[in-house]
Amino acid sequence: MVNKPGRRIVYYLVAGLSLLLLFAFLGRCSPSPNKPWEIDELRALDPLDAPDPTLDLIAVYTRDLGFEKQIRLDFLDLPETPAADISIALDTKPGGSESMHLSRLELEALYTEGIRPTEIAYDLLLVIPAEGEPGVVDIAQSTLSTSIKPKIFRDPTLDMLTVSFNYFDLPPDYSLQVFVTPAGEHSPADQTSAIASDAVPHQRAPLLMAFSQTFPATTPAQTLRRWDGAHTGPYGERHGLNPLLDAAAASHIPLVLLDLKTPAGLSALDLTGGVDEVKKMWRDKLLILPDVVYGEPVDVSLTHSMDAAKAFGLPVGKFIFSPGSVDDGYALKFFNNPQASSPVSIVEWNGQNLLGIPSAVEEQTTPDGLTLEARRALVNAAFETRKDRVVVFGGGLPDSSWGDSDAGPAGMRYIAAHPWIQPLDVDVLMNITPTVVQTDPRLAQSNATEPVAIYNTQGQPTGFDSETLKAEILSRLESAPENALTDSAWEMYFLLAAPVNDPKLAKLNAQYLGDINILLTAADWAQSPASQSTCSVDLNSDLLPDCVLADDQYFAVFETDGARLAYLFSYDENGIHQITAPGWQFSTGLSDRTEWQPNLGHAADPSQIPGAFYDSDSPWRVYTPLLGNGGNVIFTSAKGMTKTYLLMEDGIQLEYQGAPLAMKAGLAVAPWRRFEPGWGKKYHAKVESNTLSWRLDGGPSVQINAPDGKIYAFNDTLQYLGELENPNQAFPPGHYLPFPMAVIEFQAAEGYQILFQIK
Numbered sequence: 001m002v003n004k005p006g007r008r009i010v011y012y013l014v015a016g017l018s019l020l021l022l023f024a025f026l027g028r029c030s031p032s033p034n035k036p037w038e039i040d041e042l043r044a045l046d047p048l049d050a051p052d053p054t055l056d057l058i059a060v061y062t063r064d065l066g067f068e069k070q071i072r073l074d075f076l077d078l079p080e081t082p083a084a085d086i087s088i089a090l091d092t093k094p095g096g097s098e099s100m101h102l103s104r105l106e107l108e109a110l111y112t113e114g115i116r117p118t119e120i121a122y123d124l125l126l127v128i129p130a131e132g133e134p135g136v137v138d139i140a141q142s143t144l145s146t147s148i149k150p151k152i153f154r155d156p157t158l159d160m161l162t163v164s165f166n167y168f169d170l171p172p173d174y175s176l177q178v179f180v181t182p183a184g185e186h187s188p189a190d191q192t193s194a195i196a197s198d199a200v201p202h203q204r205a206p207l208l209m210a211f212s213q214t215f216p217a218t219t220p221a222q223t224l225r226r227w228d229g230a231h232t233g234p235y236g237e238r239h240g241l242n243p244l245l246d247a248a249a250a251s252h253i254p255l256v257l258l259d260l261k262t263p264a265g266l267s268a269l270d271l272t273g274g275v276d277e278v279k280k281m282w283r284d285k286l287l288i289l290p291d292v293v294y295g296e297p298v299d300v301s302l303t304h305s306m307d308a309a310k311a312f313g314l315p316v317g318k319f320i321f322s323p324g325s326v327d328d329g330y331a332l333k334f335f336n337n338p339q340a341s342s343p344v345s346i347v348e349w350n351g352q353n354l355l356g357i358p359s360a361v362e363e364q365t366t367p368d369g370l371t372l373e374a375r376r377a378l379v380n381a382a383f384e385t386r387k388d389r390v391v392v393f394g395g396g397l398p399d400s401s402w403g404d405s406d407a408g409p410a411g412m413r414y415i416a417a418h419p420w421i422q423p424l425d426v427d428v429l430m431n432i433t434p435t436v437v438q439t440d441p442r443l444a445q446s447n448a449t450e451p452v453a454i455y456n457t458q459g460q461p462t463g464f465d466s467e468t469l470k471a472e473i474l475s476r477l478e479s480a481p482e483n484a485l486t487d488s489a490w491e492m493y494f495l496l497a498a499p500v501n502d503p504k505l506a507k508l509n510a511q512y513l514g515d516i517n518i519l520l521t522a523a524d525w526a527q528s529p530a531s532q533s534t535c536s537v538d539l540n541s542d543l544l545p546d547c548v549l550a551d552d553q554y555f556a557v558f559e560t561d562g563a564r565l566a567y568l569f570s571y572d573e574n575g576i577h578q579i580t581a582p583g584w585q586f587s588t589g590l591s592d593r594t595e596w597q598p599n600l601g602h603a604a605d606p607s608q609i610p611g612a613f614y615d616s617d618s619p620w621r622v623y624t625p626l627l628g629n630g631g632n633v634i635f636t637s638a639k640g641m642t643k644t645y646l647l648m649e650d651g652i653q654l655e656y657q658g659a660p661l662a663m664k665a666g667l668a669v670a671p672w673r674r675f676e677p678g679w680g681k682k683y684h685a686k687v688e689s690n691t692l693s694w695r696l697d698g699g700p701s702v703q704i705n706a707p708d709g710k711i712y713a714f715n716d717t718l719q720y721l722g723e724l725e726n727p728n729q730a731f732p733p734g735h736y737l738p739f740p741m742a743v744i745e746f747q748a749a750e751g752y753q754i755l756f757q758i759k
């Protein structure tokens with residue numbers, strides 16, 4: 001007899017194994033219905049050859065998806081209301097017909113003019129009419145199939161149509177040919193060649209997403225606006241770097257942020273928390289972050305940008321964005337080429353690989369997705385015979401629709417959904433073989449610009465122009481001692497001397513150039529601090545006398561227009577420190593450009609902060625200076641108001657005589673500390689009794705005895721900077737200050753005495 005328990009054990013083992021195999025099969029055959037299409041499922045690309053974009057078929061895909069077999073058709077433009085009859089001839093078995101009727105499913109009335117030859121002997125014909133239900137014609141039976149009932153899914157947003165068959169309706173391998181006919185007509189507007197279900201086309205459209213002006217922010221207000229601004233984009237929606245990064249990350253589209261790694265840009269980005277997001281995307285190969293040349297001399301600005309990148313933990317050294325030649329080992333050099341048009345070639349000249357970025361003059365994406373012209377450019381690029389050419393999308397981010405919270409994601413989704421588009425990451429970009437050229441493709445750009453006349457605050461021409469003054473300053477910069485003040489002078493030079501597209505802003509910036517010489521004079525003093533007392537110098541070349549009080553601890557520069565303490569520096573065992581500064585050391589053009597008056601010198605922008613202890617009602621009021629016998633300096637106005645400054649052991653004392661007067665003082669404590677991570681939280685304001693203080697962790701602090709005084713600072717709104725801008729949010733004055741400034745306001749009366757104490 002057979003051992004029945006043994007038989008049962010074998011039976012259960014076989015049954016269990018069968019169930020495991022079934023579950024494994026079901027698992028393999030039941031992927032997500034929203035599974036993205038992959039490049040290895042692309043079977044054919046079709047060039048732009050139809051008279052109407054709604055009839056232009058551009059790509060065909062096939063795949064097995066669970067219990068379905070799918071065919072996908074990409075159109076240049078698939079409208080909401082179908083405009084075409086689509087016929088798909090399917091060769092699934094031996095035999096069949098080599099001609100077909102393009103007369104929809106009217107089998108009783110096949111028109112002679114609807115007959116077209118096919119490149120395959122097909123046995124099934126799928127007809128998807130613009131109106132009515134689709135059907136499959138069994139050619140052998142000359143009748144509609146009742147067993148094959150495909151599902152049709154149209155996605156006008158992504159311009160694609162998907163056909164889903166039952167898995168067993170089609171064999172593993174088959175061929176197809178697609179015909180697209182205007183609705184109700186009998187002559188095709190577009191058709192493919194024969195396509196095998198396992199074909200592997202080799203062409204793709206190389207796409208580089210490259211952006212400049214990626215984070216131009218020098219105040220909290222600009223930072224919030226540039227990060228995630230409300231109603232700021234071309235469509236009135238959210239706009240900024242954050243929406244761009246979010247859209248790219250969601251669709252896994254690599255970006256090139258050409259000039260993100262400037263010191264000022266990274267400093268502002270750190271306040272938003274965006275540096276960590278940038279690091280993650282770089283590690284995921286979703287960001288290319290070139291080193292940046294953002295001013296001249298090239299080597300100095302490059303060193304500054306690299307130092308800032310290293311400080312914030314960002315990579316350096318593989319790519320560079322530079323207007324001119326840099327002798328280095330960079331794998332690829334990006335440069336602006338406004339005369340180029342996309343697609344552009346990667347070229348090799350003199351051993352350097354170069355890619356000129358064209359100016360983006362047309363919109364590339366909208367809330368509905370890529371524009372028609374952008375799609376055309378990509379299709380044409382897929383058929384480009386030269387392999388060194390790439391399509392470039394992007395442009396200046398502040399004006400680009402790619403930063404829009406609706407348009408950016410819509411364009412990214414289109415790119416991600418079309419595998420025939422190849423977004424270039426660092427690996428693909430490095431593997432493109434450039435074309436060797438014999439001449440430098442970079443435009444011969446002259447550094448010479450139109451000289452700008454420079455004025456003082458009284459509207460008097462100084463006799464200097466911008467080019468003469470820049471040459472003088474540059475000569476001093478190149479021989480200046482190596483210390484923090486020289487570094488600050490370079491940053492100020494790059495800010496004020498950089499080429500700008502707005503001629504009025506160029507004239508405005510030129511008015512502040514002379515103050516760079518004050519920083520350089522202080523840098524020289526810091527090398528060997530010594531006493532000085534004079535009112536017979538003109539450090540900034542504005543034809544107005546400057547007063548300097550200095551000893552071995554302090555270097556103070558006073559301007560006679562306003563009797564203001566323009567700059568104050570201190571020196572101790574920890575080195576040099578800056579305490580006060582005017583706002584134009586860090587930012588320019590803060591007010592509406594209609595209010596700028598460049599012929600008023602430093603007074604050109606009414607929103608600027610001209611230093612410390614200036615008159616709120618009239619910052620540029622003329623005072624007459626007089627050096628006192630006690631090492632002090634006395635400033636007297638025509639109305640008899642006087643300000644007397646005296647260097648003390650622990651700071652500066654100000655004594656005021658005259659009618660009640662509102663004053664302000666701009667503080668800029670160790671401004672170079674803004675180029676280190678977490679810097680915004682290291683500054684602290686405090687109001688205690690009649691004392692106002694401004695302190696930097698690990699740095700100096702300032703205290704002022706100012707009864708009923710107020711202090712506001714750049715970091716008053718730090719908690720908002722990593723969020724979406726709220727247009728209904730009321731912000732305090734500090735929100736509009738340049739980084740890293742604070743301002744103290746107080747009311748001075750007859751006999752008012754202030755100790756500006758530095759610790």
